[in-house]
Amino acid sequence: MRAGTxxxxxxxWPASPDAARAAIGAxxxxxxxxxxxxxxxxxxxNTVDRESHLSRTRLLLRQFASPIEVILVAATVLAxxxxxxxxxxxxxxxxxxxxxxxxxxxxxxxxxxxxLLATVEVACTARRDGERVAVPxxxxxxxxxxxxxxxxxxxxxxxxxxxxxxxxxxxxxxGETFPVARRPxxxxxxxxxxxxxxxxxxxxxxxxxxxxxxxxxxATELAHIAAALVSTSTPTGFEKGLTGFGLMLTRVMLVLVxxxxxxxxxxxxxxxxxxxxxLALAVGLTPQLLPAIVAIGLSKGARAMARKRVIVxxxxxxxxxxxxxxxxxxxxxxxxxxxxxxxxxxxxxxxxQAEVSRLASLNxxxxxxxxxxxxxxxxxxxPLDPTGITGCGExxxxxxxKRQSVAVRRDDxxxxxxxTKGAFTSVLDVCSHAAHERETVPLSEIRSQLEQxxxxxxxxxxxxxxxxxxxxxxxxxxxxxxxxESEMTFVGMLVFSDPVKVDAADVVAQLHAIGVSIRMxxxxxxxxxxxxxxxxxxxxxxxxxxxxxxxHGEEALxxxxxxxxxFCEMNPVQKERVIRAYRRAGHVTGYLGDGINDAPPLxxxxxxxxxxxxVPVAKQSASIVLLDKNLEVTLEGVTQGRRTFxxxxxxxxxxxxxxxxxxxxxxxxxxxxxxxxxLASQILAVNLLSDAPAMTIAxxxxxxxxxxxxxxxxxxxxxxxxxxxxxxxxxxxxATFALLRTAFHADAPExxxxxxxxxxxxxxxxxxxxxTRLPVHTSRxxxxxxxxxxxxxxxxLWLPYSPAAPALSLVALPGELLTAVGVVVLVYLLANEIAKxxxxxRIERGAAVRRGSRxxxxxx
Numbered sequence: 033m034r035a036g037t038x039x040x041x042x043x044x045w046p047a048s049p050d051a052a053r054a055a056i057g058a059x060x061x062x063x064x065x066x067x068x069x070x071x072x073x074x075x076x077x078n079t080v081d082r083e084s085h086l087s088r089t090r091l092l093l094r095q096f097a098s099p100i101e102v103i104l105v106a107a108t109v110l111a112x113x114x115x116x117x118x119x120x121x122x123x124x125x126x127x128x129x130x131x132x133x134x135x136x137x138x139x140x141x142x143x144x145x146x147x148l149l150a151t152v153e154v155a156c157t158a159r160r161d162g163e164r165v166a167v168p169x170x171x172x173x174x175x176x177x178x179x180x181x182x183x184x185x186x187x188x189x190x191x192x193x194x195x196x197x198x199x200x201x202x203x204x205x206x207g208e209t210f211p212v213a214r215r216p217x218x219x220x221x222x223x224x225x226x227x228x229x230x231x232x233x234x235x236x237x238x239x240x241x242x243x244x245x246x247x248x249x250x251a252t253e254l255a256h257i258a259a260a261l262v263s264t265s266t267p268t269g270f271e272k273g274l275t276g277f278g279l280m281l282t283r284v285m286l287v288l289v290x291x292x293x294x295x296x297x298x299x300x301x302x303x304x305x306x307x308x309x310x311l312a313l314a315v316g317l318t319p320q321l322l323p324a325i326v327a328i329g330l331s332k333g334a335r336a337m338a339r340k341r342v343i344v345x346x347x348x349x350x351x352x353x354x355x356x357x358x359x360x361x362x363x364x365x366x367x368x369x370x371x372x373x374x375x376x377x378x379x380x381x382x383x384x385q386a387e388v389s390r391l392a393s394l395n396x397x398x399x400x401x402x403x404x405x406x407x408x409x410x411x412x413x414x415p416l417d418p419t420g421i422t423g424c425g426e427x428x429x430x431x432x433x434k435r436q437s438v439a440v441r442r443d444d445x446x447x448x449x450x451x452t453k454g455a456f457t458s459v460l461d462v463c464s465h466a467a468h469e470r471e472t473v474p475l476s477e478i479r480s481q482l483e484q485x486x487x488x489x490x491x492x493x494x495x496x497x498x499x500x501x502x503x504x505x506x507x508x509x510x511x512x513x514x515x516x517e518s519e520m521t522f523v524g525m526l527v528f529s530d531p532v533k534v535d536a537a538d539v540v541a542q543l544h545a546i547g548v549s550i551r552m553x554x555x556x557x558x559x560x561x562x563x564x565x566x567x568x569x570x571x572x573x574x575x576x577x578x579x580x581x582x583x584h585g586e587e588a589l590x591x592x593x594x595x596x597x598x599f600c601e602m603n604p605v606q607k608e609r610v611i612r613a614y615r616r617a618g619h620v621t622g623y624l625g626d627g628i629n630d631a632p633p634l635x636x637x638x639x640x641x642x643x644x645x646x647v648p649v650a651k652q653s654a655s656i657v658l659l660d661k662n663l664e665v666t667l668e669g670v671t672q673g674r675r676t677f678x679x680x681x682x683x684x685x686x687x688x689x690x691x692x693x694x695x696x697x698x699x700x701x702x703x704x705x706x707x708x709x710x711l712a713s714q715i716l717a718v719n720l721l722s723d724a725p726a727m728t729i730a731x732x733x734x735x736x737x738x739x740x741x742x743x744x745x746x747x748x749x750x751x752x753x754x755x756x757x758x759x760x761x762x763x764x765x766x767a768t769f770a771l772l773r774t775a776f777h778a779d780a781p782e783x784x785x786x787x788x789x790x791x792x793x794x795x796x797x798x799x800x801x802x803x804t805r806l807p808v809h810t811s812r813x814x815x816x817x818x819x820x821x822x823x824x825x826x827x828x829l830w831l832p833y834s835p836a837a838p839a840l841s842l843v844a845l846p847g848e849l850l851t852a853v854g855v856v857v858l859v860y861l862l863a864n865e866i867a868k869x870x871x872x873x874r875i876e877r878g879a880a881v882r883r884g885s886r887x888x889x890x891x892x
Contacts, residue, residue, distance in 0.1 A: 058174070061159070182428060187232065190243040193241075201649075343657045365626065381468055431604055435452050447503060456496050466521060575598045593614055631653045642658070683726050693759065805868070
């Protein structure tokens with residue numbers, strides 16, 4: 033019998049788990065590994081983003097899907113129909129070559145990223161062949177039995193079969209900050225109750241559960257609303273930059289096409305020829321190979337970072353980490369060693385007490401949620417010995433209570449004891465008594481002593497948790513809830529150490545030196561946070577707690593965070609607000625964290641960083657995964673990101689200015705020349721050949737000065753550069769036109785050939801001049817760039833004398849004419865070298881003035 037698929041479940045939720053299993057054809061005990069593989073082949077991978085699985089054919093077709101290229105292809109076909117078959121074939125051939133080049137680069141980049149991402153794929157727990165096994169999230173299929181606990185992502189749309197204090201964070205769908213309870217509940221008729229439904233894209237905030245997967249991948253609710261989710265998400269700095277750049281080019285292209293076409297029509301030029309010429313100008317202005325250049329640069333950056341044990345999950349995060357000016361990070365394991373150790377288990381009198389250790393061990397070892405660093409430290413110091421004791425319930429940890437409770441019962445008696453461990457003040461707040469000197473006394477009698485001891489240890493950098501118990505003599509096992517955490521007896525303190533990393537202060541100073549400010553954002557109390565911050569060199573004159581954050585509105589918080597380096601006692605929502613505040617203030621903001629409470633700020637940041645050992649929801653929310661929890665590798669990532677960003681900017685600056693100059697020259701010359709300065713096929717050939725060296729720009733060397741500070745997309749600067757150097761190029765072009773017409777009396781074929789050669793030589797030369805802000809002789813380009821540039825020069829000089837010349841309407845040039853073109857090229861390059869120095873000096877002076885003004889205002 034054929035196994036069913038997600039589609040067999042129908043449009044609504046199934047009436048019961050049995051109905052779902054029947055529709056899918058799944059056994060009650062879960063799939064065997066063979067059956068699961070067959071289901072995966074039928075349903076496809078459990079992924080929502082179809083674009084990440086583009087076939088080769090679709091990827092190739094996408095290279096020709098931009099509106100300009102579609103219009104150009106249509107116009108070329110029209111030219112062929114009207115009889116201009118030679119030009120039509122040549123233009124289509126050039127477009128095909130450019131498209132294939134882009135395809136090859138993007139395909140290789142995609143394969144590189146797939147291999148890297150496979151090393152950090154999020155996994156979940158499923159029952160296969162009757163056993164609990166780790167399964168990649170993408171391999172989950174309908175009918176799977178899944179086990180989840182706090183910190184796990186929900187792997188599919190499913191139904192809760194069993195649960196223990198399960199709460200789900202559904203903020204992805206609802207925007208609500210508080211988790212919702214989920215439990216098994218099936219009505220007598222109709223669909224499964226809402227309370228039993230869980231959805232892909234959410235995660236477990238607390239508790240545990242067994243789920244039946246009902247829908248996966250494209251069949252899930254998340255997939256159905258993915259487009260809306262993407263459209264409403266906050267774009268990253270890189271995405272904003274690309275969008276602004278694209279809009280700027282579009283406006284220039286529209287004006288150029290309309291004006292040039294109108295002028296040619298007024299001059300009574302052939303309509304199809306004028307249309308092709310106008311569109312070719314527009315295409316010539318665009319950096320057609322930008323997607324390929326970006327793909328090469330980002331994939332190269334991803335490989336370089338992988339060698340440093342840093343895996344990039346979202347490629348454009350490499351650009352964003354290079355532009356990052358603020359990095360918010362959790363304290364534990366990032367600024368500290370992350371090896372939490374239990375130093376002392378103290379009773380209420382301040383004495384070391386084995387019973388306190390034993391109770392803490394039962395709490396840490398018998399709960400069913402995520403085993404965190406604190407629990408691990410407790411169990412390392414006092415291994416769990418559950419002999420004669422059974423766990424019979426729990427109240428899972430959450431970030432509002434900041435407590436975790438486990439109910440236990442001795443096998444030989446009916447009494448139940450609730451053991452609560454958590455933040456010192458949170459535990460103290462639910463206690464009415466304390467066990468002190470073998471007696472139980474009112475908490476009020478010794479509270480001040482306990483608080484003083486807490487302050488002393490916290491101020492020394494130790495983390496202090498409270499421990500309390502509550503005993504029932506006749507209660508039946510069952511569900512426990514927050515209300516049970518009351519009238520408890522305080523039994524002691526757990527004192528933990530997590531020393532600051534030896535190199536933390538140095539790394540923080542190095543990041544600050546290259547323009548990245550570190551902000552500590554932690555759930556720990558202000559005393560511990562201040563102690564650690566002082567050790568690593570952060571400013572502690574103003575420390576914000578979560579309460580301080582909540583007192584500010586969004587705009588006021590964006591102003592306030594500028595003067596704060598330490599945020600403490602923060603819950604996940606408050607952390608997210610801090611990240612959004614820095615972004616609203618104009619910073620490209622990163623966040624480094626690995627816990628359940630770090631998922632919201634990871635998603636809210638421009639660059640989310642986590643570690644390979646992070647809880648699944650943190651790992652899935654991050655764009656970069658560190659295989660070593662070491663702030664120093666972040667420094668490497670920033671440097672690599674800036675190199676990639678700078679090489680992308682080189683291509684954009686140089687190509688848009690050169691193309692703009694050429695297009696401006698042709699647009700100006702067309703009305704005064706008795707013929708078109710270049711044919712459409714020649715324009716595209718110029719663009720293709722001049723782009724060939726630029727294909728290697730992604731691997732070019734970057735001057736040290738360019739990675740010393742963060743830089744963001746600056747569309748205004750790109751536009752200014754394009755106009756200044758494009759106009760300079762156009763001035764030389766028009767001078768060349770005059771030289772060709774007056775001194776050499778060049779006819780149309782000679783004129784076009786001379787300018788064809790001159791255009792390519794100037795674009796190749798100016799790439800080598802403008803790729804650096806330093807004097808050209810002091811900055812050595814990469815070998816690949818030099819080699820490709822020389823090859824293009826040779827091909828360009830050969831083409832007019834080659835068998836391919838007639839196809840491109842090129843003719844052999846007299847020696848004196850070719851020499852004159854060479855002289856013009858050399859003078860042009862010298863002029864660019866001089867203009868470059870003047871331009872960047874003025875830009876740097878203006879930037880220095882603005883930085884000084886912002887520093888006085890305390891702004892970004």
